[in-house]
Amino acid sequence: MSTPRHVTICIVGFHNQDEISRCVAALADLTYPMFDVVVCENGGRWSWEKLRAALPEKLPGGQGVECICAPGNLGYAGGANLAMRSRPESDAWWIVNPDTVPERDALSALVERLSRGDCHMVGSVLYDRRGQVQAYGGYWRFWLGRPVSLGMGAGISDPVDAAAVESRMNYVLGASMLVDRTFLEKVGLMRDDYFLYCEEVEWGLRARKLGLRLGFAPGSRVLHDQGSTTGSADALHRRPRLPIYMDERNKLHVVRDISSWRFPIAAVATFLLLTLRYAARGAWLQWQYAVSGWWAGMRGERGVPPVLL
Secondary structure (H helix, E strand, C coil): CCCCCCEEEEEEECCCHHHHHHHHHHHCCCCCCCEEEEEEECCCHHHHHHHHHHCCCECCCCCEEEEEECCCCCHHHHHHHHHHHCCCCCCEEEEECCCEEECCCHHHHHHHHHCCCCCCEEEEEEECCCCEEEECEEEEECCCCEEEEECCCCECCCCCCHHHHHHHCCECCCCEEEEEHHHHHHHCCCCHHHCCCCHHHHHHHHHHHCCCCEEEEEEEEEEECCCCCCCCCCCHHHCCHHHHHHHHHHHHHHHHHHCHHHHHHHHHHHHHHHHHHHHCCCCHHHHHHHHHHHHHHHHCCCCCCHHHC
């Protein structure tokens, strides 16, 4: 594959204008110039109007910035899908979380890795404000229904073996994912019935199941204030219901959708693991949230969760 010429950067928002403004300001400094930005606001017309007033129509380099008002809360996958569908003429689409600050070479490194032609989805180094790596990539453990964030806890300046990461990873973290036209043609869009959490896990695993390779660009570094929008970064005993509920619900869907024959064992394992996790910290209210999400996954509940209805 030749180097993609034009990339559309897709951001999903929900009442978080300040975060998005900070992210877009960082995009203005990118060394790769051939892109535009589409922000899908899931929070209704009032939030969309506020966001549109806060963002420039063009960045200093001439790149366009468009705000789309979703026809309701579509969830993260639904909002990202709408943003991608709005630019069918693009060569590639870079989905970034609103709570990220990409470094100047983040997109250039992703495009360079993609242009080698042996993969069609590429991820970045995600790190926190302490300079610690959150993930290079993800590895999904089907029998346990749980993810492993590869590289977690490493220093941002530590050497990394990109080939070793690529050999183990089977999904790309959703805070920074570059996909090309071939990927969308063969794999399709994200499943918007996940609504929130694990949609990128299923996307990557689906691609792998179809024989597509996933790439990792160690030169693409993205600061990520993980969970600042949903509250999932709070201490376990203070974590709100929504992120816990959705996380446990959708972990079961990943197993069901990609490797259904493992589902009976994974269902038992996820219940035992969530109980150990919350009980060990005395977070019994959060344990109830987790069990209700697990039970929703067992029942096959999809789409907008009842906690938002």
